[in-house]
Amino acid sequence: MAIINPSDLTFSPEEVRSINETIFEEIYAKPAITEFLTPYENVKAGKQIVFMGVLNGLVGQTHDNNNCAPVENTAGITNTEKFWDPAFWDDRFSECWDDLIETFFVYSLKEGTERGDLTTTDFGQFFVDRYKDALAEMFFRFVWFGDVDAATVSASPAGHFIAAGFAAKRWNLIDGIWKQIFAAVAANSARKTTDLATKNAQVTFALQEFNSTDTTNRVVTTMLQNLVFNADYRLQDKADKIIIVTKSIADQYVRELEAGAANGIPVAFEMIQDGISVIKRMGVTIYAFSFWDRMIRTYMSSANGLAYYLPHRALLTVKSNIAFGTSDSGNFSKVDPFFDRVTNKSYFDVAGNLDAKLMQSYLFQAAY
Helix, strand or coil: CCCCCHHHCCCCCCCCCCHHHCCCCCCCCCCCCCCCCEEECCCCCCEEEEECCCECCCCCCCCCCCCCCCCCCCCCECCEEEEECCEEEEEEEEEEHHHCCCCHHHHHCCCHHHCCCCCCCHHHHHHHHHHHHHHHHHHHHHHHHCCCCCCECCCCCCCCECCCCCCHHHCCCCCCHHHHHHHHHHHCHHHEECCCHHHHCCCCHHHHCCCHHHHHHCHHHHHHHHHHHCCCHHHHCCCCCEEEECHHHHHHHHHHHHHHHCCCCCCCEEEEECCEEEEEECCEEEEECHHHHHHHHHHECCCCCCCCCCCCCEEEECHHHEEEECCCHHHHHCCEEEEECCCCEEEEEEEEEEEEEECCHHHEEEEC
């Protein structure tokens, strides 16, 4: 299938002749892949992750005067383990030179027998740049929303994906961070702050949106406070803890802060960092990650198909607790273009491996 559809554009000698004369559609802002996540490089196959525990009992006791020696303590240290299990991903696009002859890309084609080689032409560079952006989207999609059991809402058993255009291979590479969070909460419900449950459970798209009553009731403000205060003390004590939220949460928080400002409550400091909105509150940096919103609102649905699947989400954690393993993180921005003389086509390949890990369940608190 051709990458460029000539019928999309009107072509004549008087029209655009160079890609430099075109207007590029804006890409979505995304943070660097290591902004929230800790990378583990050179992970090529199953590899052990060991967590050394603490003494699981008290030490120090009143001396037994009937014994010369102290009574031996029976407490011990419980250690746990996980394993990296990276899965391999790849993709390929191809383009034939004659698909471009009715577009302005014809002006940058090579001559003679080299005309089929698009790898170093304007078209090749344009496509590689767009491909790299799509790779970043792929990385975040798998890391956050990967689900080895990915299925549509109409499947049996039912999943959380909209049926139209669904392809399991775009989601089932690994179990991503959110699926691991859901499993950890199922094992320990204290790791979930429930303030968003009612809003997320509404049965239509419209009812799931925040409204003026939510602003008056300061629903998100309360949720963020509880997210911090309900967390494990070890997480509360972390100086480097962060909160990542859907943009829907960040926008509603600003509404509540603005409403509070009218009553003398100071508004949080807000800035843009690496293309994402950042708010500082309660000594914690809050990142508005609109990628979550886009994935949820484009590809995920509740069982009735009339509402989103958990559209409002927040995660309190530390960067070291959400990690990805790969043989080479450079593969998430590396495109290999090559020309094949037999087919007279240019190919653009990507490949790599990936796994994601929620490292320790006591180092997160989630709301959804």
